[in-house]
Amino acid sequence: MGVDDGGAAFRALVVEDEVDLAQVVVSYLDRAGFEVEHVVDGLTAVEQARATDPHVVVLDLGLPGLDGIEVCRRLRTFSDAYVVMLTARSDEVDTLVGLGVGADDYVTKPFSPRELTARVQAMMRRPRVGQDHRPENVTVIGDLQIDPDAREVRIAGDLVALTRTEFDVIAALARHPGAVLSRHQLIEMVWGAGWVGDPHLIDTHIGHLRRKLGDDAAVGKYIRTARGVGYRIGEGR
Numbered sequence: 001m002g003v004d005d006g007g008a009a010f011r012a013l014v015v016e017d018e019v020d021l022a023q024v025v026v027s028y029l030d031r032a033g034f035e036v037e038h039v040v041d042g043l044t045a046v047e048q049a050r051a052t053d054p055h056v057v058v059l060d061l062g063l064p065g066l067d068g069i070e071v072c073r074r075l076r077t078f079s080d081a082y083v084v085m086l087t088a089r090s091d092e093v094d095t096l097v098g099l100g101v102g103a104d105d106y107v108t109k110p111f112s113p114r115e116l117t118a119r120v121q122a123m124m125r126r127p128r129v130g131q132d133h134r135p136e137n138v139t140v141i142g143d144l145q146i147d148p149d150a151r152e153v154r155i156a157g158d159l160v161a162l163t164r165t166e167f168d169v170i171a172a173l174a175r176h177p178g179a180v181l182s183r184h185q186l187i188e189m190v191w192g193a194g195w196v197g198d199p200h201l202i203d204t205h206i207g208h209l210r211r212k213l214g215d216d217a218a219v220g221k222y223i224r225t226a227r228g229v230g231y232r233i234g235e236g237r
């Protein structure tokens, strides 16, 4: 895997101060064909990401200097890289998702480096809006197609009539297929960062969307509920 259309290797940046663990992750990614760099603190991570523009960043939460949350926030101001956050406890993940940190995936220690590598490889196979200026922005979830350029949603080829806001909500979810987005994140993406109001407004729009898509909340064929957190579209990672 690890090879993109131009024949060049995908670049991975591993940010982890536990050197033994980092070396294992680096060696797995290296064997999977990635061009891998490793740094041990947050500030260097941000500088390195600016310099090398990695495709994916494996980012430890607990770091000296800037922690993983702050590194992720800074990365997001200039980078479209996939971010996999490494956490020490599984209960941290809900908090991080709730904070709208913007990681694409979360892996709890101890983890299998093989599985981490498989997840990173799966990310590289997924198209991402904005990266490499891909002309093809359409997200496909089973028989559901979301085209942000045409502002069209189709099921098995048939156009689904949505309001502007309903479209913006599903398009926001479709920008990160498989990733849980918190209500807060969705609101920022749809209404902008300055919006003030009840975050459960999102639930109302999701309800309308599900009805129009013929989706059942209990089944979650297209849009799934992450209880107490938010929503995701498509299969989880």
Ligand code: CA
Pocket: 016, 017, 018, 060, 061, 062, 063
């Ligand atoms: Ca650490």
